Amino acid sequence: FKLALALVPAVAIAALVWLRHAQYADKQNTRAIKERWEWKTPPIAHLLKKHFLPRDPLMAADALGAIAFMSELRTLDMLGLNDHYLAHHRPKDMGKGFLGHELGDGQYFLRRNPDLVFFLPPGGVQQARFRGGVEMQADPRFHQRYVAIKFESTRPFKNSANIWVNWQSERIGLTQSGGVVHIPGYLLASTGGTVAAEDGAGKLSGSAPQGKALRFDHLPALAAAGRRRFEVIGSGGPATLRVGSRATGALLGEGAAALELDIPADAGELWLEAVPATKQRIFVHEVVIRPL
Numbered sequence: 001f002k003l004a005l006a007l008v009p010a011v012a013i014a015a016l017v018w019l020r021h022a023q024y025a026d027k028q029n030t031r032a033i034k035e036r037w038e039w040k041t042p043p044i045a046h047l048l049k050k051h052f053l054p055r056d057p058l059m060a061a062d063a064l065g066a067i068a069f070m071s072e073l074r075t076l077d078m079l080g081l082n083d084h085y086l087a088h089h090r091p092k093d094m095g096k097g098f099l100g101h102e103l104g105d106g107q108y109f110l111r112r113n114p115d116l117v118f119f120l121p122p123g124g125v126q127q128a129r130f131r132g133g134v135e136m137q138a139d140p141r142f143h144q145r146y147v148a149i150k151f152e153s154t155r156p157f158k159n160s161a162n163i164w165v166n167w168q169s170e171r172i173g174l175t176q177s178g179g180v181v182h183i184p185g186y187l188l189a190s191t192g193g194t195v196a197a198e199d200g201a202g203k204l205s206g207s208a209p210q211g212k213a214l215r216f217d218h219l220p221a222l223a224a225a226g227r228r229r230f231e232v233i234g235s236g237g238p239a240t241l242r243v244g245s246r247a248t249g250a251l252l253g254e255g256a257a258a259l260e261l262d263i264p265a266d267a268g269e270l271w272l273e274a275v276p277a278t279k280q281r282i283f284v285h286e287v288v289i290r291p292l
Helices: 002-025 027-034 042-055 064-071 106-112 131-138 140-145
Strands: 058-061 074-077 116-118 146-153 159-166 175-177 180-184 195-198 204-208 214-219 226-236 239-245 251-255 258-263 270-276 282-291
Touching: 002 027, 042 064, 042 146, 042 159, 058 064, 058 106, 064 074, 106 131, 131 140, 140 146, 146 214, 180 214, 204 214, 204 226, 204 270, 214 282, 226 239, 226 270, 239 258, 239 282, 251 258, 270 282
Parallel strands: 058 074, 058 116, 146 195
Antiparallel strands: 116 159, 146 159, 175 180, 180 282, 195 204, 204 282, 214 270, 226 258, 226 282, 239 251, 239 270
16 A cells, blocks of 8 residues: 555656647647637738728628627628527538538628628638638629728738628728719729738728739629710829720720720720839729719
């Protein structure tokens, strides 16, 4: 008995040594210790907060914690951890998938019509990975409403994120009033090599270097045929503006940042591009279209 009692401290120490080794050898423990993706969130969260919070948009996201907390935007939890509707409308195969990631309803999300859709923050992806997002992207209405924009921020450090933006949104999208159309510049940052970022004055813009084109493909058919003035408002280098018809494929005109064009009756929906006219990067704050 005395021998066994004397061995207790040694056995306890050996057990603790083994436990420590086992804890560090466990892959999930190691992942939890080293995981730092949440701390990549501040640049994009602060950018969204600064430029969008005053407009009160609704952001849907499927990794909601950090981006919701730091941006302070109204949010729609696409994984349903804090969504009343999803909690009471579970999928039929519930319990067979990845724990905590099974809820989702694309039709419900489309009915909510979020202004921003953020698949897998903080970096974002263009193709959804979870149920609700996959169902959203399978519906043609998603691609009619949303454009994938790459946002970039350098404060407090440089980072970027792919976010789907509802270009029809009354809060952050294209607006029309009295025949005048306003297209926010960040909606043009939908092509490779372009970003939605702040210019030197802190204005959120669509930005492109030489050889890249800012482009918007969803300009609705104008109310009537006639003469229109297309104007690029921005900073940085001078921009060349191109306007074409999606229906006919024709280039309707090309010129300096202020361009006047006769729009034919059969033009239908239009596309427009802004490209740097020199080696200097351009920052487009907005494109304004006025009837003449």
